[in-house]
Amino acid sequence: MRLEGKKVLVTGAGKGIGREICKLLSACGAEVFAVSRTAADLQSLAAEIPCKTIVADLAEAQQAVSAAEQALKLAGRIDCLVNNAGISIPQSFLDTTADAFDRTMAVNVRAVMLITQVIAKDWIARKSPGAVVNLSSQASMAALADHAAYCASKGGLDMLTKVMALELGPHQIRVNAVNPTVTLTPMGEMAWGDPKKSGPMLAKIPLGRFAKPIHVANAVAYLLSDAADMIHGVTLPVDGGFLAQ
Template identity: 45%
Template structure:
């Protein structure tokens, strides 16, 4: 079965919460040896107890820490760049601190982790895959998401370059672009009907994503079932971008 990951190692960043946590659990259930990277020790401890994953605590906003974490993780078969953050600021109110936090984690850290993963994989003979988690915010202009949108659109552009350069080494690189996904934080943010209804009206499936919806697509995209898929961005949005 192509989605059986027994004997394979997968690095998941941002594994402590939300999509990253659900992805770690799903991969572990399918036999993967998961290396979970996150900032919060308590999240990692509970995740390790639940899934048996190996954990590395690191603040990926620190470039040196991101490189060190990837080196500690070692050579893996797949990398899922799930670490992300947002600072809600308008165009007029954007701060340098907000910019640095959002672009640093959402884009720079993903590129550093991808670079270190690719170097190790090429040294090991190639093969494997990278999956970047982006967002529909990279495709539509949502208020107060200036830096977030820039980071996610940038990561999609980088995904295509990574796919082009790493393809000859047998390394596939793809992205998934979730819509509103009901993590604990998002569920609270979108509980106001004044905010959620305009989005729901444009969503053919008439619901928002659960973290498992995104995790299952991530698992499919890094599996052998997607062996000829690279350089692609897969929306997971219930049809929002299509209409």
């Protein structure tokens, strides 16, 4: 999976899956433009790999738009976009607050729409092809207790991905989603470290193990690459077979 000469914008780049994606894309030859709301995370990423960084809170609509515009200004052009930024605020359905629901939707769905609009309009104006990968979740297709807002947001993201694919495809802009299972980022390991919690979930995964960030990053790199030139509009599980049941 070679990405030499490609300029890639990655949101949610400071931690976990997003950070692993940035590291892999850089190793594949891409020039990375990293967005995070935490400046310290971006500084440590820039110490690891060559990248340009942008600080933005994507829950704020104007900051999401500005981040995409700033990336275009810094890069001159963007060739690929990875909408990785996402949040989860676990609450039972009956206790889900309007604020938690709205913030989850703002980051997980609205920011994807706003950032992709900016980048896609530039591609269309330049008559240039492009590739977008949205980071969704198996939770878009299998309900997870205490995650009403999160599951709803990822279901919405999957359908947004398909609409984007339908409308942007004629411009040779490919749009796909990756849908991981539980992924063992530092936060994931903390959340799922208790065998009483992880055991029932692992029992539903035929491969018997959770994903690692590199598994997700590999799928993203493939979908951005020319090797996936005819793959468009898919929601690709990276779930060890969880959704096969």
